Amino acid sequence: MKKYVIISNDIRNKILKGEYIANQRLPFEKDLCVQYESSKMTIKKAVDILVTEGLIIKRRGSGTFVKDLNPEEIERIAMANQFRGTTALYSDKKVFSKILNFSIVTVPEQAAKKLNLSEDTFVYDICRVRYVDDKPVVIEKMYMPIDLIPGIKEKNIKGSIYEYIENELHLKIQSAHRTVSVRKATDSEAEELGLEEGDPVAIAEQVGYLDTGNTFEFSTSIHRYDEFSVEMVLTRD
Amino acid sequence: MKKYVIISNDIRNKILKGEYIANQRLPFEKDLCVQYESSKMTIKKAVDILVTEGLIIKRRGSGTFVKDLNPEEIERIAMANQFRGTTALYSDKKVFSKILNFSIVTVPEQAAKKLNLSEDTFVYDICRVRYVDDKPVVIEKMYMPIDLIPGIKEKNIKGSIYEYIENELHLKIQSAHRTVSVRKATDSEAEELGLEEGDPVAIAEQVGYLDTGNTFEFSTSIHRYDEFSVEMVLTRD
DNA sequence: AAGTGGTCTAGACCACATT
DNA sequence: ATGTGGTCTAGACCACTTC
Structure with missing residues (x-):
C-alpha cells in the first residue's frame, strides 16, 4: 500500500475519532514529516487527499x-465521487434485473457518437429494469461494442455487467x-417503474472507459425520483 | 503561473488541436521532461491533471x-466540477432575482446542523427566484451566518451574493x-417557476465553505426540470 | 533485459501570514 | 523576521509491460 494513502487514512481516522477537532490546527x-518518517512531498500528497475530500483546509x-x-x-464525503454499478451500490440488498431487450444491432447514431465508433459497428443493445428489494428503481439502456466486451449472455445481464x-x-x-438531468416519465417508463405518467425521473447519461482508454459503454439510466x-x-x- | 499548469494546458491544447490524436501515444x-525542461514530478503532476479530467489514460x-x-x-470535461453561482453560470445572459424573503432569524434546526452553529445564532434567511432571460429557472433558499458575512443588503441579493x-x-x-435529488414541485414552487403542480424539480442542497474552513452557506435550490x-x-x- | 510510469527522498527556493 | 505551505529538482528504487 502506498505510503501517502496510509498516512492520509491515518489522519482521516484521527479526524473521525475526534483526535483532531473541528477548527483545530x-x-x-x-512535524508530520518527522512523525510519519516521510518527506515533505509525501506528506503534502497525503494531506491534499483530505483537502480534496473536503475534510480539511490549508492556509499558506x-x-x-x-x-x-x-x-x-x-x-457523505466518503461516498462521493465513487463509480459503482447498481449491484455494488446496493450490495447489502437483493438486486435483480428484468430484461426488456437483449440483442445485437448496428450502432445507432447517437451511441456511435458517444462511443466514437463508425456507423457499421455491432453493439449489444441492452435494456433492463433493476429491482432493489423487489422494488423497481431504475431502467438502464446500454450499448457496448461486442468486440470490446465479448461473450455477454443473458445470465450476465441479469446480474452485474460490471462484475462480468x-x-x-x-x-x-x-x-x-x-450527465444528470431531470424530466417527466413517459407512459412506458412510468409503468416499468411503478410511477404515474408525468412523474419525475432522473436521467443519468453515462460514458464509461476502460483503463485502456477505450470507450466501452454508453448508457442512459432512468431513475425513480x-x-x-x-x-x-x-x-x- | 505554476509550471505544471502551464505544461498541462499546453498538452491539453495539443490534444484539442489534434496534434495528439485519439488512441495515439x-x-x-x-521526453516531456526534456521538452519542458522539468523534473519527473512536475511532468507527472501536469499529465495527471489531464488524467483526472478524463482526457488521457496512463498505463504503467x-x-x-x-x-x-x-x-x-x-x-463537457472543461465545464465539469466547476463551482459557480447562477450569475457566473449564465454570464452571457440577463440574470435577476425576485426576492421572496429577506430577513434575519435565529437559525432553524436543520440549518444549524449543516452550518455547525449553536441554536441561538442569527442568520440571514434569504429566498429568491432567479430569472435568466426573463424566465424563472430556480428558487434559492439560503441561510448564512451574519457574523461571517456581514452587511448584506437587498441590492446584493438582487444580484450575485458570491460576488458580494x-x-x-x-x-x-x-x-x-x-447533494442533488429529484421530487415533485409543490403548489407554490410550481407557481414561482411557471410549472404545473407535481411537475419534476431538481433539488440541490449545498453547503459552502470559505478558505478559512468556515461554513458560510447552507442553501437549497429548486430547479426547473x-x-x-x-x-x-x-x-x- | 530494457523501458515505462509510480513512489519517495532531501533539499532548494518562493509566496504568504503572523502561531 | 520567522515559519508556514507550494513548487520544483535530481536522483533512487519499485512495479509493471514489452514501446
Missing part, C-alpha cells in the same frame, strides 16, 4: 485546519463521464 | 494515451458539498 507538515503561512463538519457531512467485465473478462474499468441522489464536492479553482 | 514522460510500463473522445465530450462575498468582503470561497443538468467525472479508485 493539524500538526505542521514538517498559517497552517492546516480541520473543517467544521457535522458527522453526516463526513459520511472485471472478473470474467479481466478488464479494468477506469472512469466514467456522467424517490430513489435517486448524487453527491459532489465542488472546488473553486 | 503521448511522448514518454522522460506502456505509456500514456489520448482517450477516444468526441468533441462534445471534451467540451468575494469582491466587497474580500473573502475567498473555497468549496461546496452538494428543463433548465437543470450537472456533469461529473467518476473514477474507480
Whole structure:
C-alpha cells in the first residue's frame, strides 16, 4: 500500500475519532514529516487527499485546519465521487434485473457518437429494469461494442455487467463521464417503474472507459425520483 | 503561473488541436521532461491533471494515451466540477432575482446542523427566484451566518451574493458539498417557476465553505426540470 | 533485459501570514 | 523576521509491460 494513502487514512481516522477537532490546527507538515518518517512531498500528497475530500483546509503561512463538519457531512464525503454499478451500490440488498431487450444491432447514431465508433459497428443493445428489494428503481439502456466486451449472455445481464467485465473478462474499468438531468416519465417508463405518467425521473447519461482508454459503454439510466441522489464536492479553482 | 499548469494546458491544447490524436501515444514522460525542461514530478503532476479530467489514460510500463473522445465530450470535461453561482453560470445572459424573503432569524434546526452553529445564532434567511432571460429557472433558499458575512443588503441579493462575498468582503470561497435529488414541485414552487403542480424539480442542497474552513452557506435550490443538468467525472479508485 | 510510469527522498527556493 | 505551505529538482528504487 502506498505510503501517502496510509498516512492520509491515518489522519482521516484521527479526524473521525475526534483526535483532531473541528477548527483545530493539524500538526505542521514538517512535524508530520518527522512523525510519519516521510518527506515533505509525501506528506503534502497525503494531506491534499483530505483537502480534496473536503475534510480539511490549508492556509499558506498559517497552517492546516480541520473543517467544521457535522458527522453526516463526513459520511457523505466518503461516498462521493465513487463509480459503482447498481449491484455494488446496493450490495447489502437483493438486486435483480428484468430484461426488456437483449440483442445485437448496428450502432445507432447517437451511441456511435458517444462511443466514437463508425456507423457499421455491432453493439449489444441492452435494456433492463433493476429491482432493489423487489422494488423497481431504475431502467438502464446500454450499448457496448461486442468486440470490446465479448461473450455477454443473458445470465450476465441479469446480474452485474460490471462484475462480468472485471472478473470474467479481466478488464479494468477506469472512469466514467456522467450527465444528470431531470424530466417527466413517459407512459412506458412510468409503468416499468411503478410511477404515474408525468412523474419525475432522473436521467443519468453515462460514458464509461476502460483503463485502456477505450470507450466501452454508453448508457442512459432512468431513475425513480424517490430513489435517486448524487453527491459532489465542488472546488473553486 | 505554476509550471505544471502551464505544461498541462499546453498538452491539453495539443490534444484539442489534434496534434495528439485519439488512441495515439503521448511522448514518454522522460521526453516531456526534456521538452519542458522539468523534473519527473512536475511532468507527472501536469499529465495527471489531464488524467483526472478524463482526457488521457496512463498505463504503467506502456505509456500514456489520448482517450477516444468526441468533441462534445471534451467540451463537457472543461465545464465539469466547476463551482459557480447562477450569475457566473449564465454570464452571457440577463440574470435577476425576485426576492421572496429577506430577513434575519435565529437559525432553524436543520440549518444549524449543516452550518455547525449553536441554536441561538442569527442568520440571514434569504429566498429568491432567479430569472435568466426573463424566465424563472430556480428558487434559492439560503441561510448564512451574519457574523461571517456581514452587511448584506437587498441590492446584493438582487444580484450575485458570491460576488458580494468575494469582491466587497474580500473573502475567498473555497468549496461546496452538494447533494442533488429529484421530487415533485409543490403548489407554490410550481407557481414561482411557471410549472404545473407535481411537475419534476431538481433539488440541490449545498453547503459552502470559505478558505478559512468556515461554513458560510447552507442553501437549497429548486430547479426547473428543463433548465437543470450537472456533469461529473467518476473514477474507480 | 530494457523501458515505462509510480513512489519517495532531501533539499532548494518562493509566496504568504503572523502561531 | 520567522515559519508556514507550494513548487520544483535530481536522483533512487519499485512495479509493471514489452514501446
